[in-house]
Amino acid sequence: MDIDVTEHYDKIYRYCFLRVRERETAEDITQETFLRFIQQPSYHYSTDKALRILYTIAKNLCTDHFRKPPPQALDDNIPANDNIEDNVIDNLTLRQALFELSDEDREIVLLRYINDVPVGVISSIYGISRFALNRRLKRILTQLKSSFGKE
């Protein structure tokens, strides 16, 4: 297997955190993702396919997390899902622009520009074509361009 856990742990964690908005939960899902990944009979596939499997597992685990009943007590250290604006200290304009994006668009931006996931992997995760993904990324960047450098 060509997956470096120290490198991809952060990326999977960011992806999970973006979806669940809870650090501990995101970290648990990330670890569960890797543990399930090594149990795959074909986890020694190529990097692209391994990434696709990893993100698919993470995505499914995040989805399963929201299907579970909500926890009774919240951890004080974890920011709530709806107070992302409250955690923003700087670059408020860009955060506002990201907040105005849909959840899927934010995930795509994270995967493509933060985690450097190949376009082919992202397109296969979301079930869209590479050209559609490129058009979508171009549209998202057009929305975010005006927010860059306006700190």
Add this chain to the structure above:
Amino acid sequence: MTNKELEELKNAFDIPEPQHKNEFAEVYLEQLKKNKPSLFPQIFRFCSAAALCVLALGIFSRFRDTDYLHDHHSEIIITDTVTSVADTFPADTALPITSSLKTDNTSPSAASSAHSTVYSASTVSAVSSSSVKNSTANFTTAAVRSSVSAASPASSDASAVYTTANVSTKTALVTSSVSVSASSRMTTSKITAVSSSTAASSSVQTTADNNVQPVVTIPSSSSVPTEKTVSIAVTPSIVYSADDICGADVIDNPSRDKATQIQGNDFNNGDPLSDMAQQADVILIGRLSDIIYTSISGNPFTQENILAENVLLSDGIIKNNVLFSLYLPGGYIKAEDLITSDDLDLPPDSLIYQSGGISGNQKLDSSYLFMLKKSDDIPENAYAPVMNSDISIFALNGSNYVSVADPMIFFSDVSIILPDQ
């Protein structure tokens, strides 16, 4: 997107750093060591890919061999062209020869059913067979040894035949016969000139391209002449009875004890059929009617009385329905009449059999093809076999004429090209 913009974007997401990354990495690596990947999927994948490649190659090669895509209408068209020899004769060259062309179509697969069409090289000089001792004839034998590929089309080689008015000439033409199979019928004849005349004056040269000569194919040997038989058989002065054959001692002729010794020694060009045909004065198919044991000057001889059924090459004397005598060396002789260098302590009245190089494979009332010649050592009107052995006597065995002395010498068909008469 620039690095600065990427950094801004990363900060904008405001994702906290994970807290248990290093701890999980250690656990993950331990789990990874325990869960080593199996090589079976890789091997299975490699083998399946190789098998698929082999299968694809096999299908591709099969596809190419059978050529399914192209030429679905390529069928072998067999055309059977029967050429009538009579039609090929020019009207002005009609020859007074009672000849017939026999084409046997009874069994295409058998070798005897050869479509024998001979494009003959012929002479144009008229030679009277009754006045000339050695008549001019072109003898054609169909030699089996010269096999012809069945795929080759019919072809004819021109051969020059030289005849003169003063010098008798025998020209033996060896013709290859063709066995036609059921799937591919063809006719091929290849004529090779063997000899030519010695006199240069008044010679006439013709080739196969100029004249077409009729071909006489030997009819079935079982045909019985209906004409009256004329006997010129020799009456021997001494006759030995072979009734007491049980008491006879066998003495081989030391000079020629085996007929096969003739091969390779007495043939000039290594082709026994051609050589024998050259040396023969008479070639015929006759039926062995009688066998008489006699002696000449202390040497045993076997006299065979033969009824000529189909004379292929005549010296002017032997014709159809003529009963004549053939003298073969060897036979039964009394000990007192035998002149030999060996000291034999035998009773004078005892009967001795000396082979004389004769195989003795002939049977009474059976037809054979004889190649005969005249000899000074035997009575007049009698004939001796060519090579002084029964190697020049051929028995019809199926579709082949096989030498009674050497089964390795045989031919499939005999045709005689007769000159103008």
